[in-house]
Amino acid sequence: MPVKLLFIGDIIGKPGREALSRELHRIVDRHYVDLVIANGENAAGGFGLTAETAQDLFKCGIHVLTSGNHIWDKREAVEYISRSDKIVRPANYPEGTPGHGATIARTPGGVKIGILNLEGRVFMNSLDCPFRCADREVAKLKEETPIVFVDFHAEATSEKTSLGWYLDGRVSAVVGTHTHVQTADERVLTAGTAYITDVGMTGAFDSVIGVKKEEPIYKFVTQRPAKFEIAKKDIRINAVVIDIDETTGLALGIERINIPCGS
Structure with a gap:
């Protein structure tokens, strides 16, 4: 039997968390999922992660949280992140950065899953090379x-x-996060790695990438600062299910998911 991984796109604030609390168990049962991974860097109020929000996500069935450049937005969570082996931050941050860039999780059947988080450098922070970091x-x-x-x-x-x-051919899957817009290019590459450019987001779609529309529009029009607030209408879960051969580690398939969860 293949191992089935569910990866959930960037969780945006309370609307995203509540949608997963209601729907995650149904998705897991429907797709016979063995392990659930989610990007949680925007789970606390849309910016960052706290110990409390992380624990809530683990309680609803997520096994490991990945992250990105917003993982540091809640300073009070840095100590918790540094201690937890269920939260990973990009591995290509400088040496000495709190936390872990990779971890090993186990399915209920005891299969080990390696999970690695990397951050890009184009239009992003000036970090170590993600390609060479990935090699290591x-x-x-x-x-x-x-x-x-x-x-x-x-x-x-x-x-x-x-x-x-x-x-x-060297990893089971490479999935993109950060842009919050689900792409339609999911596929298994020629040597056996599942790929999608961006998994999307779990949150409000009556929005600009999860925040109330008026605020980013105001910022673009006026070029003045705006305080972003999380949107609450048209909630959807964006995710992918990936089938992986337990022996070779190569992907057998990838399915894109976009589930409306109401307002």
């Missing part, structure tokens, strides 16, 4: 398991696609 981190994870999942938190489609091809 993937090699370490594959000493323990052939199954390696990569969340690449990046802005540019070209950078995401390049990493997908760079790691093709």
